[in-house]
Amino acid sequence: xxxxxxxxxxxxxxxxxxxxxxxxxxPIEHWTxxxxxxxxxxxxxxxxxxxxxxxxDAGSRRxxxxxxxxxxxxAGMVEKGIRANGSDPAMDQNALGEAWADLGAxxxxxxxxxxxxxxxxxxxxxxxxxxxxxxxxxxIGEPAFPEDVWGRERERLNASIREANTKPATLAARTFSKxxxxxxxxxxxxxxxxxxxxxxxxMRQRYEQLILPCRAKLSIVGAVTRAQAETIATxxxxxxxxxxxxxxxxxxxxxxxxxxxxxxERLPFDSAQAHVWIGQPGYARRDPDHFALTLGxxxxxxxxxxxxxxEQVREKRGLAYSVYSSFSPGLHAGSFRxxxxxxxxQAAEAVKVAREVIARFVxxxxxxxxxxxxxxxxxxxxxLLLDSNRKLLGNVxxxxxxxxxxxxxETWTARMNAVTVxxxxxxxxRKLHPDRMVTVVVGGKP
Numbered sequence: 400x401x402x403x404x405x406x407x408x409x410x411x412x413x414x415x416x417x418x419x420x421x422x423x424x425x426p427i428e429h430w431t432x433x434x435x436x437x438x439x440x441x442x443x444x445x446x447x448x449x450x451x452x453x454x455x456d457a458g459s460r461r462x463x464x465x466x467x468x469x470x471x472x473x474a475g476m477v478e479k480g481i482r483a484n485g486s487d488p489a490m491d492q493n494a495l496g497e498a499w500a501d502l503g504a505x506x507x508x509x510x511x512x513x514x515x516x517x518x519x520x521x522x523x524x525x526x527x528x529x530x531x532x533x534x535x536x537x538x539i540g541e542p543a544f545p546e547d548v549w550g551r552e553r554e555r556l557n558a559s560i561r562e563a564n565t566k567p568a569t570l571a572a573r574t575f576s577k578x579x580x581x582x583x584x585x586x587x588x589x590x591x592x593x594x595x596x597x598x599x600x601x602m603r604q605r606y607e608q609l610i611l612p613c614r615a616k617l618s619i620v621g622a623v624t625r626a627q628a629e630t631i632a633t634x635x636x637x638x639x640x641x642x643x644x645x646x647x648x649x650x651x652x653x654x655x656x657x658x659x660x661x662x663x664e665r666l667p668f669d670s671a672q673a674h675v676w677i678g679q680p681g682y683a684r685r686d687p688d689h690f691a692l693t694l695g696x697x698x699x700x701x702x703x704x705x706x707x708x709x710e711q712v713r714e715k716r717g718l719a720y721s722v723y724s725s726f727s728p729g730l731h732a733g734s735f736r737x738x739x740x741x742x743x744x745q746a747a748e749a750v751k752v753a754r755e756v757i758a759r760f761v762x763x764x765x766x767x768x769x770x771x772x773x774x775x776x777x778x779x780x781x782x783l784l785l786d787s788n789r790k791l792l793g794n795v796x797x798x799x800x801x802x803x804x805x806x807x808x809e810t811w812t813a814r815m816n817a818v819t820v821x822x823x824x825x826x827x828x829r830k831l832h833p834d835r836m837v838t839v840v841v842g843g844k845p
Contacts, residue, residue, distance in 0.1 A: 540638025700724025764824025
């Protein structure tokens with residue numbers, strides 16, 4: 400049997416090899432298990448590692464507003480212990496940590512706006528792989544949700560929230576999110592009040608309703624065959640309940656409403672820097688404008704020192720050290736956001752300049768030279784998005800979650816190259832409305 404030291408040594412050697420072995424786009428296989436779980440496999444033997452991600456439609460968009468944060472704390476509590484089942488003993492958080500360390504493997508549970516995710520990384524050596532998969536299956540299927548641990552965890556989270564509330568960045572983010580998303584779940588905020596309404600019974604109920612094999616999407620990357628991948632997937636989901644009547648459709652979540660008018664929020668805060676956010680709802684990840692918007696955003700404010708916003712706000716006027724723009728697409732329209740910090744007495748001028756840059760870009764689009772430079776940079780950096788198992792896993796999971804074509808990675812470069820100046824201009828005109836954006840400035844005296 401391999402010792403903990405040996406397994407860690409092998410894993411470190413494997414990771415070192417990853418830096419020198421950039422992976423080409425690996426073909427993706429896809430099939431559905433009898434349970435309804437969907438598997439996406441990118442088999443590659445470049446490294447003796449297997450990475451797995453399991454995604455469920457159980458993110459915070461399905462949290463009751465009064466219990467905002469339920470998805471995140473539920474995912475966090477999955478790792479706090481597992482209950483006894485037959486001859487399998489209960490394990491607390493410390494015992495689980497030791498078990499994973501002995502295997503030289505890693506397991507993680509997390510939740511975002513759209514999904515709850517479980518990830519497993521292990522060496523592909525058969526005995527280690529089998530034990531890691533079995534332990535992960537227990538953690539996924541038999542979380543204990545210990546009441547005493549949740550009590551301590553809630554106090555820790557409350558302390559973190561209280562500390563965050565003393566910072567202008569927190570106020571800016573909360574105000575911007577609420578103004579952009581309104582009543583949509585993307586705008587919900589976890590507070591001490593919402594945490595007070597969450598107990599372990601609510602976690603168990605939510606888990607039993609949403610974490611089911613028929614709702615799972617499994618992305619698997621590494622040195623495994625299709626048959627091995629199917630065994631891994633089946634085992635990982637084996638301890639979850641299977642509804643007798645199959646999975647009922649989950650209730651639909653409404654789309655993000657477009658903004659009807661501009662909104663300005665100027666909030667005083669005793670800070671050396673004013674925090675500024677400007678934006679609106681953006682687009683959903685499946686939108687066909689994705690490639691044009693990605694390139695256009697690089698030119699507008701996503702390209703660092705070569706972006707228009709940096710040129711006008713920082714380089715020409717010295718109003719901010721850094722300024723950026725970004726889209727955050729999800730199952731629904733995530734936000735488009737321009738963000739920067741500036742001296743409170745310069746905030747009005749900086750906002751004016753940033754708005755002018757946005758409006759001009761939407762009206763005129765990029766130049767041919769700007770688009771070529773953006774393509775050269777993004778396409779040139781594409782191999783770095785695939786140069787490790789973990790990065791490849793993230794891309795496969797993105798394809799699985801958003802129902803993108805299986806050849807998405809193989810055609811990515813061609814689709815980026817096909818974007819024209821007219822495409823970028825039209826996409827931005829469809830998505831952004833400079834006269835209807837939210838502007839939040841936090842900082843300065845009342």
